[in-house]
Amino acid sequence: TAGNKIFHFGPCRIAMSVTEIRSGFTAIKANIQARDPIKTLSILSYPHSLHKVKSSDRCCIIHRLFNFYVDKVFKHCKTEDSYINRKISSIANSFLSVKRKLGQCHEQNKCLCGQGSAEKFQQILANYEGLNVTSAAIKSLGELDILLDWME
Amino acid sequence: SGELYCSLPNPRNVRFESVNMKNVLHWSAPEGTGDGVLYKVKYSVYGVGKWIRKPECRNINRTWCDLSSETSDYEEQYYASVKAFLNGMCSDWMETTRFNPLTDTKIDPPMVSVSSTETSISIILTAPEKWKRSPEGESVSLLRVYPGLQYNVSVLNKKTKKRWFFSVSNNTLVVPWLEPGTAYCVSAQIYVTTPLLHSGFSKEHCVATLKDKTA
Numbered sequence: 482t483a484g485n486k487i488f489h490f491g492p493c494r495i496a497m498s499v500t501e502i503r504s505g506f507t508a509i510k511a512n513i514q515a516r517d518p519i520k521t522l523s524i525l526s527y528p529h530s531l532h533k534v535k536s537s538d539r540c541c542i543i544h545r546l547f548n549f550y551v552d553k554v555f556k557h558c559k560t561e562d563s564y565i566n567r568k569i570s571s572i573a574n575s576f577l578s579v580k581r582k583l584g585q586c587h588e589q590n591k592c593l594c595g596q597g598s599a600e601k602f603q604q605i606l607a608n609y610e611g612l613n614v615t616s617a618a619i620k621s622l623g624e625l626d627i628l629l630d631w632m633e
Numbered sequence: 634s635g636e637l638y639c640s641l642p643n644p645r646n647v648r649f650e651s652v653n654m655k656n657v658l659h660w661s662a663p664e665g666t667g668d669g670v671l672y673k674v675k676y677s678v679y680g681v682g683k684w685i686r687k688p689e690c691r692n693i694n695r696t697w698c699d700l701s702s703e704t705s706d707y708e709e710q711y712y713a714s715v716k717a718f719l720n721g722m723c724s725d726w727m728e729t730t731r732f733n734p735l736t737d738t739k740i741d742p743p744m745v746s747v748s749s750t751e752t753s754i755s756i757i758l759t760a761p762e763k764w765k766r767s768p769e770g771e772s773v774s775l776l777r778v779y780p781g782l783q784y785n786v787s788v789l790n791k792k793t794k795k796r797w798f799f800s801v802s803n804n805t806l807v808v809p810w811l812e813p814g815t816a817y818c819v820s821a822q823i824y825v826t827t828p829l830l831h832s833g834f835s836k837e838h839c840v841a842t843l844k845d846k847t848a
Contacts, residue, residue, distance in 0.1 A: 486827070499827050507736075507829065514731045520712055523680025532708050623731070626828075627710070630735050633781075633827060 491540030
């Protein structure tokens with residue numbers, strides 16, 4: 482599809498329509514971030530930025546984060562605005578396809594999880610579970626650019 | 634915190650205006666307040682608990698504040714806020730939306746230099762530099778910030794008005810098979826596919842191919 486780009490996450494080569502995801506997020510960013518009043522906590526960046534993740538842990542973290550967004554975030558982000566909802570489901574579909582590809586790579590034992598990635602992902606889950614589900618999901622969605630900026 | 638009674642109208646349209654990651658906070662004066670309004674500014678890093686005051690923008694009467702230094706780490710995201718004061722009264726703190734320097738900055742057009750032979754022109758393109766704290770500071774090209782940066786180049790034959798467009802990733806372009814003794818005008822734009830950013834086109838740089846010596 483348009484804007485497909487090959488990403489190398491450790492041993493995994495994943496084609497991703499990142500331009501499509503980016504433009505979908507740009508369209509909803511102001512709306513979604515305005516629904517998140519908590520400026521003092523970040524799901525993805527607290528206490529350490531994703532940029533601190535070691536390159537050897539990248540593949541595992543990205544695999545788990547795509548699972549996290551598909552399984553725990555998008556489904557709890559229903560809004561009263563049908564335009565926003567359509568954009569969210571379009572992003573969710575793109576994530577679902579990448580999640581499958583990462584899953585296949587993981588099953589071939591090429592996307593191994595070390596202690597570093599396990600700790601980082603546990604922190605992300607703890608940040609997420611520290612809020613009520615809807616607030617946590619909206620905050621996570623509002624941080625999609627943090628994930629995309631780091632991935633790229 | 635000893636705040637005064639806050640019934641002054643609020644500053645309006647508080648936002649970051651960013652070019653090449655020179656990140657300046659701008660706002661409009663509160664409605665109907667006229668002269669004499671003073672402001673103070675604070676900012677925070679998203680996900681970090683505290684607001685930080687900007688001393689250089691305390692009790693200022695202008696309606697902008699340069700926060701480039703405070704927001705120079707483009708792996709972070711930021712909020713900023715402004716409060717107005719007049720005759721012992723104050724407004725509420727008015728905040729920006731979340732500011733992401735990497736995706737929310739505007740990019741200047743590239744610098745373009747052109748030279749010619751009889752039948753070709755050579756174009757050298759230079760991406761602008763990221764804002765830096767001082768002239769002596771290290772220069773960082775936006776090419777390093779946006780590895781996927783590309784150039785869209787327009788070449789116009791001034792005689793025939795025929796125009797070509799090229800999209801190049803490296804910073805040099807040679808356009809061959811041109812007419813001798815003819816003026817060509819070149820303009821270029823920066824284009825980043827993700828995050829999606831593009832500059833305006835540069836002003837035109839014109840050069841004439843050398844005359845055909847054999848004619």
